[in-house]
Amino acid sequence: MNAAIAVPPPDARVRYLLRLADTSLVLGQRLGEWIGHAPAIEEDLGLANTALDLMGLARLLLAYAGELEGRGRDEDALAFLREEPEYLNATLAEQPNGDFGDTIVRQYLLDAYRLELLERLAGSADGRLAAIAAKAAKEARYHVRYSGGWLVRLGDGTAESHARVQGSLERLWPLTRELFDADEIDRAMAEAGIAPDLGEVATAWSRRVDATLREATLARPKDTPYLWYGKQGRHSEHLGYLLADLQYLQRAHPGASW
Amino acid sequence: MYTQGLNEQTGRPVAAEATEDEARLRAFQARIDAEEKIEPKDWMPDAYRQTLIRQISQHAHSEIVGMLPEGNWITRAPSLMRKSILIAKVQDEGGHGAYLYSAAETLGVSRAELIDQLLSGRAKYSSIFNYPTLSWADVGAIGWLVDGAAIMNQIPLCRCSYGPYARAMIRICKEESFHQRQGYDIMLKLARGTAAQRRMAQDALDRWWWPSLMMFGPPDAASMHTAHSVRWKIKRFTNDELRQKFVDFTVPQAKFLGLNVPDPALRWDAEAGMHRYGEIDWTEFNQVLKGHGPCNRERLAERRAAHEDGRWVREAAAAHAAKHGARAAA
Numbered sequence: 062m063n064a065a066i067a068v069p070p071p072d073a074r075v076r077y078l079l080r081l082a083d084t085s086l087v088l089g090q091r092l093g094e095w096i097g098h099a100p101a102i103e104e105d106l107g108l109a110n111t112a113l114d115l116m117g118l119a120r121l122l123l124a125y126a127g128e129l130e131g132r133g134r135d136e137d138a139l140a141f142l143r144e145e146p147e148y149l150n151a152t153l154a155e156q157p158n159g160d161f162g163d164t165i166v167r168q169y170l171l172d173a174y175r176l177e178l179l180e181r182l183a184g185s186a187d188g189r190l191a192a193i194a195a196k197a198a199k200e201a202r203y204h205v206r207y208s209g210g211w212l213v214r215l216g217d218g219t220a221e222s223h224a225r226v227q228g229s230l231e232r233l234w235p236l237t238r239e240l241f242d243a244d245e246i247d248r249a250m251a252e253a254g255i256a257p258d259l260g261e262v263a264t265a266w267s268r269r270v271d272a273t274l275r276e277a278t279l280a281r282p283k284d285t286p287y288l289w290y291g292k293q294g295r296h297s298e299h300l301g302y303l304l305a306d307l308q309y310l311q312r313a314h315p316g317a318s319w
Numbered sequence: 320m321y322t323q324g325l326n327e328q329t330g331r332p333v334a335a336e337a338t339e340d341e342a343r344l345r346a347f348q349a350r351i352d353a354e355e356k357i358e359p360k361d362w363m364p365d366a367y368r369q370t371l372i373r374q375i376s377q378h379a380h381s382e383i384v385g386m387l388p389e390g391n392w393i394t395r396a397p398s399l400m401r402k403s404i405l406i407a408k409v410q411d412e413g414g415h416g417a418y419l420y421s422a423a424e425t426l427g428v429s430r431a432e433l434i435d436q437l438l439s440g441r442a443k444y445s446s447i448f449n450y451p452t453l454s455w456a457d458v459g460a461i462g463w464l465v466d467g468a469a470i471m472n473q474i475p476l477c478r479c480s481y482g483p484y485a486r487a488m489i490r491i492c493k494e495e496s497f498h499q500r501q502g503y504d505i506m507l508k509l510a511r512g513t514a515a516q517r518r519m520a521q522d523a524l525d526r527w528w529w530p531s532l533m534m535f536g537p538p539d540a541a542s543m544h545t546a547h548s549v550r551w552k553i554k555r556f557t558n559d560e561l562r563q564k565f566v567d568f569t570v571p572q573a574k575f576l577g578l579n580v581p582d583p584a585l586r587w588d589a590e591a592g593m594h595r596y597g598e599i600d601w602t603e604f605n606q607v608l609k610g611h612g613p614c615n616r617e618r619l620a621e622r623r624a625a626h627e628d629g630r631w632v633r634e635a636a637a638a639h640a641a642k643h644g645a646r647a648a649a
């Protein structure tokens with residue numbers, strides 16, 4: 062495949078937007094499972110806040126992707142009526158909630174990534190994406206503070222919480238590689254000035270994550286070779302179940318409006 | 320209502336006040352009669368304090384347990400807009416719970432104690448949340464009927480004699496009326512939708528109608544605490560008065576939806592200017608109240624599991640706060 066395309070075809074831009082949108086959607090869907098079951102009421106509220114922001118961002122991005130695609134699909138058609146390989150979220154986002162520590166690690170790793178990415182996307186050559194990202198970056202700052210705050214509390218809490226959350230980190234860390242492994246779409250977007258260079262995002266993310274891990278007295282896991290490619294539609298086993306819940310009513314009542 | 324269990328709770332004998340200083344008691348009642356607000360630092364009869372603790376904490380527990388039946392549908396909400404609205408709604412209920420626990424704490428009881436009472440099964444919460452949510456229409460029906468019934472009861476509580484409770488209710492009522500409108504909007508969409516959607520809406524109304532009427536508690540004749548609570552302006556209307564208001568308010572809304580209220584005895588009494596409704600099955604009400612509703616065990620088990628699973632997290636937060644002298648977040 063051609064690596065360098067100066068002006069990326071609409072299809073590539075749609076796919077790039079879907080990556081961002083689906084990561085928000087799927088992560089928000091996961092957080093939605095928590096509400097009513099969190100360790101304290103304040104955490105029900107906190108997780109719900111992040112879930113709401115993620116859903117809001119997903120909706121803006123899906124609506125934009127649908128318009129750009131030009132096939133008449135609105136946010137709900139895209140959110141509810143695609144097949145599994147057509148979802149382009151990062152594999153990390155679809156991982157099950159596990160215990161609160163697993164959720165916090167997944168959330169922090171993705172929040173830190175989203176913040177670094179969104180802050181740079183706010184300067185995108187794509188004006189509409191830039192505006193969406195600027196608003197979302199403000200929200201992501203709160204998300205990082207929330208998940209990072211908990212990562213520190215759990216890491217530097219009791220011996221039990223430290224051990225548990227270090228385990229969560231080891232399990233989820235391999236899934237972060239995908240975030241920074243640029244493929245032809247990432248490169249095309251960067252060359253067109255629509256998206257930042259992923260290497261730059263990776264460096265900033267690493268710096269931020271290392272500082273938090275240090276404060277949390279947690280050890281940064283070693284990088285492992287396996288690459289997941291949810292962003293290319295190749296997912297873990299968990300997404301199918303998530304989509305079965307998400308899509309249930311839309312699939313059961315084709316064409317109904319709600 | 321959210322505090323229906325009060326009517327059958329034995330609790331503390333109200334006669335305790337007899338031992339309190341007569342003059343202070345008269346002054347207290349005079350303040351209430353003058354519509355003054357009682358504040359946490361003010362003297363109050365012990366029975367007043369205990370009644371409020373029971374009522375506010377039952378209300379708080381109901382908000383928290385009430386997150387479960389609707390939370391059930393967050394992952395399956397049929398559009399992204401509906402999903403966002405539902406997340407925000409369930410979040411609001413959690414906020415109401417937190418806010419009400421704080422109001423109860425001003426009376427000298429801790430949130431941890433109250434939650435312990437809930438989880439150990441000693442405290443009551445509204446029986447309505449022991450019914451299952453079987454379809455998306457149930458989310459609509461709960462907003463429309465359950466939040467609707469809650470508003471009926473809670474608007475007078477905005478003028479409750481106890482300041483912190485009254486102020487909590489003002490804020491909560493605003494949000495409950497949003498919930499009611501959003502629930503009705505879900506029902507409207509279903510009622511104007513496909514045949515399957517209309518069936519879904521009717522089925523939800525069939526299942527939620529009677530339990531909603533039961534939310535107002537036993538008939539006045541069988542209600543123990545009403546007279547006392549009315550004198551203290553904790554309660555301003557009786558169970559039957561509020562239930563009647565609810566029926567009169569809701570029946571026309573059901574008509575507008577084109578749905579049938581599942582009560583063959585329901586009729587408009589033009590002379591009295593009110594709806595007459597059929598006999599409520601108080602046996603069912605008492606069964607659910609005593610723990611034998613369809614979901615009593617699940618709801619409490621879910622709350623207990625959340626509490627137990629979260630223990631290590633709360634301990635970590637406390638340990639971290641102790642190490643760093645910061646405030647615990649949990």
Ligand SMILES: [Fe+2]
Pocket residue numbers: 382411412415491495
């Ligand atoms: Fe509420």
Ligand SMILES: [Fe+2]
Pocket residue numbers: 412466494495498
């Ligand atoms: Fe509500």
